Amino acid sequence: MPRRLVQYSRNEPCYFCGTAPPSTNEHAPPKMLFKDVDCEGITVPSCATHNTGKNGDDAAFVLALCQATTLWQERYGKKLPESTQSAVERIVAGVRRPKQVTKRRFLTDPPEGLDEHNEHIHMDARVPAWIKQLSAALIWSALGGYTHLIDWDRAEVWSPVYHSGSTARPTAQALGDFEGIARFEELVNRQHWHEGWTEEQGYPHTIYQFRICLSDEQLRGLPLTIIKHTFFTWGTWYAFFCGSWRTRKSLQEFLDADPR
Numbered sequence: 001m002p003r004r005l006v007q008y009s010r011n012e013p014c015y016f017c018g019t020a021p022p023s024t025n026e027h028a029p030p031k032m033l034f035k036d037v038d039c040e041g042i043t044v045p046s047c048a049t050h051n052t053g054k055n056g057d058d059a060a061f062v063l064a065l066c067q068a069t070t071l072w073q074e075r076y077g078k079k080l081p082e083s084t085q086s087a088v089e090r091i092v093a094g095v096r097r098p099k100q101v102t103k104r105r106f107l108t109d110p111p112e113g114l115d116e117h118n119e120h121i122h123m124d125a126r127v128p129a130w131i132k133q134l135s136a137a138l139i140w141s142a143l144g145g146y147t148h149l150i151d152w153d154r155a156e157v158w159s160p161v162y163h164s165g166s167t168a169r170p171t172a173q174a175l176g177d178f179e180g181i182a183r184f185e186e187l188v189n190r191q192h193w194h195e196g197w198t199e200e201q202g203y204p205h206t207i208y209q210f211r212i213c214l215s216d217e218q219l220r221g222l223p224l225t226i227i228k229h230t231f232f233t234w235g236t237w238y239a240f241f242c243g244s245w246r247t248r249k250s251l252q253e254f255l256d257a258d259p260r
């Protein structure tokens with residue numbers, strides 16, 4: 001059976017909360033991430049509250065991500081693919097009035113020689129909500145409509161490169177945190193992952209990629225699903241959520257269907 005990807009319709013309820021139409025068009029992920037790139041994105045119907053583009057949240061997240069990408073390369077001496085670099089430059093150049101991204105101290109007591117590296121990009125607290133909404137939009141396109149059977153309020157967002165605390169921490173604590181992060185990420189990545197879906201001319205993977213895991217784990221008796229979002233090949237965010245068993249079956253059928 002061929003796979004059918006559903007796209008935006010004005011007459012469909014909001015992808016996230018089910019608010020009745022008319023809806024507006026929301027791009028998932030946001031169009032600004034693919035500035036001047038020829039690709040076909042996923043679009044979903046949205047209410048006013050859950051349209052992250054219209055709320056200005058897209059610009060805040062994408063810009064912080066661009067700056068973090070530059071900082072990450074400098075700090076670790078990494079070289080990202082040429083197409084990733086040029087995408088970051090195009091996005092930053094295209095922003096008319098860039099909001100200054102805040103840099104904060106990460107360690108209270110940086111070891112000698114590390115002081116100059118002791119800063120991180122501060123992203124505001126809406127990042128987890130933004131990732132949750134992006135995940136919900138992708139799921140909407142697979143299920144073909146809104147479902148109240150996925151409890152997005154109880155979904156969890158986690159990233160090895162994002163720390164929600166805004167205050168600096170002692171080095172010893174940070175080392176412990178990193179150890180825990182590495183262990184947890186390894187555990188998550190050992191699960192079985194499916195490639196995400198796109199339209200025929202999909203997103204370039206050097207800019208954005210997502211994978212999905214229909215985990216055998218259960219929470220409160222419901223099957224756990226994980227979406228892994230990767231931005232610019234390095235910035236990874238995971239969304240953990242539970243849906244009903246019927247939703248699980250629909251997702252499984254969608255993934256089993258022929259992509260083309």
Ligand SMILES: [Zn+2]
Pocket residue numbers: 014015016017018019046047048049050
């Ligand atoms: Zn909504």
